[in-house]
Amino acid sequence: MTSVPIRDGTLHVEVRGRGPVLLLVHGFPLDHTMWRGQLDALATSHTVVAPDLRGFGRSSAVTGLLTMGQIADDLAELLDALDMPDPVWFCGLSMGGYVAWQFWLRHTAKLAGLILCDTRAAADSVEVARGRQLMAQQVVVTGSSLLLPAMSDRLFAPQTKADQPDLVATVEQVILKTSPESIAAAQRGMAERPDMQSQLPQVNVPTLALCGQYDVITPPAEMQDMVARMSRARYVEIADAGHMAPFEQPDAVNQCLREFLAQG
Ligand code: MLT
Secondary structure: OEEEEEOOEEEEEEEEOOOOEEEEEOOOOOOHHHHHHHHOOOOOOOEEEEEOOOOOOOOOOOOOOOOHHHHHHHHHHHHHHOOOOOOEEEEEEOHHHHHHHHHHHHOHHHEEEEEEEOOOOOOOOHHHHHHHHHHHHHHHHHOHHHHHHHHHHHHOOHHHHHHOHHHHHHHHHHHHHOOHHHHHHHHHHHHOOOOOHHHHHHOOOOEEEEEEOOOOOOOHHHHHHHHHOOOOEEEEEEOOOOOOHHHHOHHHHHHHHHHHHHHO
């Protein structure tokens, strides 16, 4: 793991392999270890870059507000600091997908294509945004364990919970290690993220959208609808997976990624 200084902090990043750059951007409130099934497997053909986003894992702490645009700018700076050649394949899960839209808007020239895992283009409803603000207030009082009951229940497919309890336990440990202030800052940032639905027809890079069959956070129907509004996007459903499809079913996800990236 490498530690890379950026404008006002440090990002920790795992870099493996050689070839075109594949940037793996984790979801909330996790870190780069959610890509453990992809890191080595895809490093045979690509330079795999898997950072801990600001506020998460071993990267610099954050307080107040962490917007999706700030994270996209951090990633562009990180790629430059690592001397990674443009353009890169941006693969983001859930919050990582919210960041992908901002990367597309702000750093278009750096982008070869998108891999959107278990994510959405829509902004939060007023009710969901209010829930995030409330959670941001509560988590700094009660601690990160506040998230555990809802997250462990909703992140995984029923079969994953039954057959791979170690995956659930691993993610719970990551959540518990994440600082409550970072959780609050990212929740505020997600609550104010822009709605990207009207811009979907303009997304003109090759795009692969993956969704776990049993994802209850960003359900298959919503992702299919998103893909239908994009001109160069393809949808693949991952059987027996929930919201954490790359973590739950790495072999199936890696096969899709390999096929997609080989055409790029
Ligand atoms: C994630 O997995 O990143 C979160 O579920 C995103 C969200 O809270 O909308």
